[in-house]
Amino acid sequence: MKFIGEAVIIGVDTSISMARKDYKPNRIENAKRAASIIARSLISRNIPTLISLVIFYRYSFPLTDLTDRLELIEQAISKIGIMGKVTAPSEVIKDSYLILRAANPGYHKRIILITDAGFNEGINLDISASLLSMAEIELDMLTLGLIPKKVGEYIDKAVKITKGIWLHSENTDEVLSNAAKLGELYPN
Structure with a gap:
């Protein structure tokens, strides 16, 4: 199939x-x-790019549809705050x-998930990734904080x-540097 562009979800742990x-x-x-840096970097690559911003904790919620309008993404990022106690990446x-x-x-x-990986609810990450693999969806992770060994393995x-x-x-x-790296990546 001919490459047209990239569709990216930026998920922020809340x-x-x-x-x-x-x-x-x-x-x-x-x-x-980091989400802002990723979005700006993605848009600046000069390839058609659509971005959606999604927040998550126990539940997830999209803050934008897929869009190429950076100002909408930036506006949504500014509204992000802490939402709840539990984290379910699935x-x-x-x-x-x-x-x-x-x-x-x-x-x-x-x-692209931005998280401290305090995963404590939901389906295991590696099982969830199997669905993505079948659909040819890449999962990238930007983590911060102390990552438990078992979570790191997942x-x-x-x-x-x-x-x-x-x-x-x-x-x-490193958070900001790694965000720029993820945003500058070109699709394989």
Whole structure:
């Protein structure tokens, strides 16, 4: 199939653990800045790109449809805040899958999750990634905070299943640098 462009879901974790202040000023503000950097980088690549912003904790909710209007994405990012106690990545993966099914044929499909990976509810990440793999949807992860070994194994397996990448950030500078790397990637 002829490559036309890219459809990308940017998923931002809004669980209570994202309020921690181990990244200045806190994790959620770093995630919002990272989402903005990713969106701006994606749009600046000069290939047709559609982006949807989705927030998640126990539930997920799309804040925008797929759009190429950066101002809508930026406006939605500015409204992100902490939503709840539980984190279920399978919910954002399921909803992102449904959104990306609407993208035109020829669009490379990708999900970028920004999270501290405090996953404590829902279907295991590697199982959720199997659905993405069958649909040829890439899963990329930008993580921050201390990642438990078992969760790290799930993340590693999930991104490999979908031919995605995982970038972990030890500090605020790395969060922003890794966000730029993810936004600058061209589809394979």
